[in-house]
Amino acid sequence: MTTQDEAPPKVRRALVLSLLNTVLGKFGGFFVSLLLARLLAPEDFGVFAVALVALQAVLSLNELGVSLAIVRWQGDPRTIAPTVTTISTVSSALLYAGCWFGAPAFAEAMGSPEAVGVLRLLCVSVLIDGVTATAVQLVNRAFRQGAQLAADLLNLVVTCGLTVTLALDGAGAWSLAWGQLAGNALSALMLLKLVDYWPRPGFDRRQARELLAFGLPLAAASFVVFAMLNVDYVVIGRLLDVTALGFYVVAFNLSSWPVNTFSVVMRRVSLAAFARVQDEVATRGEALTRLAVLLAVPTLPVCAALGVLALPAVTTLYGAKWATAAAVVQFLAILGVVRVFAELCYDFLVALGKSRVCLWLQVGWFLALAVALPVGALVDGIAGVAAMHALVAALVILPAFAWMVRRTGVSLRALGVALWRPVVGVVAMVVVMFGVRFVTEPSALQLFLGIGLGLLAYVPFVWRLRHVLRELR
Template identity: 45%
Template sequence: MTLDPDGAPAPEGGSSSLARQASRALGWSVLNAFVSKFGTLAIGIALARLLGPEAFGTYAVAMVALLAVLSFNELGVSLAIVRWRGDPLRIVPTVTTVSVSTSLVLFVAAYLVTPTYTAAMGDPEATSVVRLMLVGLVVNSLVASPAALMQRRFRQKQRMLVDQVNVWVGAVLSLLLAVAGLGAMSLAIGRVVGSVLGALLFIWFEPAGMRFGFDRALLRPLLRFGLPLAGSSSIVFAAGYADQIVAGSLLGPTELGFYVLAFNLASWPVTMFSQPLRAVAPAAFARLQDDTAALTGSMRWVVGVLAAATFPVCFLLAGAAGPVIRLVYGAQWAPAASALAWLGVFAALRIVFELVYDYLVVLRRTRGIFGIQVVWLVALVPALVLGARGWGIAGVAAAQVVVAMVVVLPLYLVQLARTGLPAASVLGRLVVPFLGGAAVWLGAVLASRTVGGDLAAAASSAVLAGATAAALVLRDRTVVARLREMRRQATDLPVKV
């Protein structure tokens, strides 16, 4: 048995075209990210000012532990629901059983080793926070199938409601508990309560995803598909969070708090642009996977427009790091600027990498992805250690940029070339946005050094970044025509996932 059974699947969108479904889903996804990020910005600022770097560092220690086990939580099988060509409900019971049983085993193991982990991170007092956060592991496994069904069906409107309940309830509860003096535990409690309520909504919208069962004949193909992704996700986690592990273990929880705040701030463009696209792109790419010309054309166009919209914002954060952090979070967080100056550039690379990752997953290049993550991790760890010991959190952030540019980007380009998408065509779409971002960085640096006051420096830099992004996106007069052509191609193809 193969993961993709033969036979043409029935279109899930009825008479609606893929383009219309994906466009609506992407619109809701972008709105979701916008409201989630900016709607809770004030609460995040208040929490940072109330708790300070040390408490944030303790919470970061707990979050790293949770994300570590989440990366391997359901063995990667839930994504099979998104790209299964037949009726996905056939595999849901087996996927749900695998997800939940795996998470329970991981929960027990992680709970037992938590004291050892927190001691290694230099923050033994974080043990209780870590153990509470691990509850999210079980919650995540329960909604793996409902969430995958929702993604497959482009139900981003409902996903927005789920995410908003999760974010708002968690953030408001954390703020109230922080005012009451619970410190880092307030963040953990808020996150767990928000995730539980979000899980209940997932199950409400997609009750079919909560069916348990086990079809032994499906287990092998599901694991053959999922295990490479789970292994890759674990390596992705290690590569993505090695910086925080190194910062915490070598520099202590307070410096980790500074670094995490800078990383979170640099992640704003990723959250606003990359994550909404990732909620839609895999299913849309999957339906075009049998038409190479349409698929590669769509990928080239998307990567170019995404870079044009995001690179100026990322380079703005790098160039105006000091004024932005002091203005938003206060003078006590000023040391975080040394890391943000590098992490803003790294955010631009992350946006491109995440899009390419999803594209390669759809084309079943899971071994190639896994190989890239392994090489990334092997190159990154010594660079992070060297950077941390020599230059503190600034060195950790700089190591991220150097390894991403010198090692990871070329490897991803090689993998794209093997799928029929030449590296030159991808780089060609990135050159102009990169130059535009570099101009914004230079302008922001000059504004930070010459314009009086943090507000004036940040505002002038933001205006420059906004104007540059708009010019880059609109410079291609064929954008509308290309959108129509992509819509026509998608409409003419059979609807496949």
């Protein structure tokens, strides 16, 4: 049995392995996406995006949220494991049946009838997710992140290797679907082997009622988050075309880099950090301020560089054929900043027991996008969609989160004072990068010269903040 003295090192080790998993996965996936962008056409990414939207929608509802009960169950979680396995497996089978029969209508509605086969193939991952849901949560409960890291690395290697091989062979969007499905399947088998848990169905009616009461609200909240994050794909697929969607997907992936690195890593610790000081108004405000500063230092310059140097960034990384995506990146860079800080505020509010407030903020975000994005698409295509995304985020969502944080007793003035160095520094960096843009043509030289000189202007402003990192450690 693990003692209290043994638990902290175990948790720290799990956190380190989890962070390593995130970094390797994000950077590995990013570099492979650069290679695929040079092998595939924009319409291939568009077709795959249609299938991916369907998969993410189903995964947000898959296993009805019951598997998370494994983590919080008082007592031996294996007593409820058979019931959890049965619910997750049956629900995933029913959802996949819906995917199979609904694929033609969904693909037609998204303006990409050719995506039907890719959608049906990719969504087989729903079945894999349902069968392995119990084992995954047993890993999380036991802090066995080493097993998860091994499985995810296998997933990355198989997915990337097969996708690139098939893309070189001219398989188009099918290469993306086959690669992801093969990676998911083999990594699932490895995880089951490593944790020595093979799915064993069973059913207890009393447990099922309790599990569904716990899981269904979580599944509903997960679906709201999915809708908020994918409404732009749906609008573009419906109102524009699959090629436009392909350009937008590449632009969104590039602009999400700060979220997928800085924010993901920070969220491994932010919720726990806020929870420890949730009853101390002054201390929790100080914790939020310090983590906000720590996030701002790397996030602001990266997003600024993506926004100001969007064209040379896109053409240097992905190739000249993707230049159309640059107009999208410059607006989505603003969205990236807002998403990073909105997620930090979200964790802060959840730690204080404001989960219902967070849900309503997400619902409001989705409704605002549902109104604004079609207008943007009709006015200026994918650039208009991105501009509306940035407008809603900066003028509606960020102020809304800031207002709710202020209502918890946190001083926004103190937060603003703490952030002045990275904010003023990034303004200086933007001025320098615009100067480089003015005297050079869009190219790799402009990109590296702009970033290099911009950082020389930025670093002096934030150099004195290095003590924040030491204090947080």
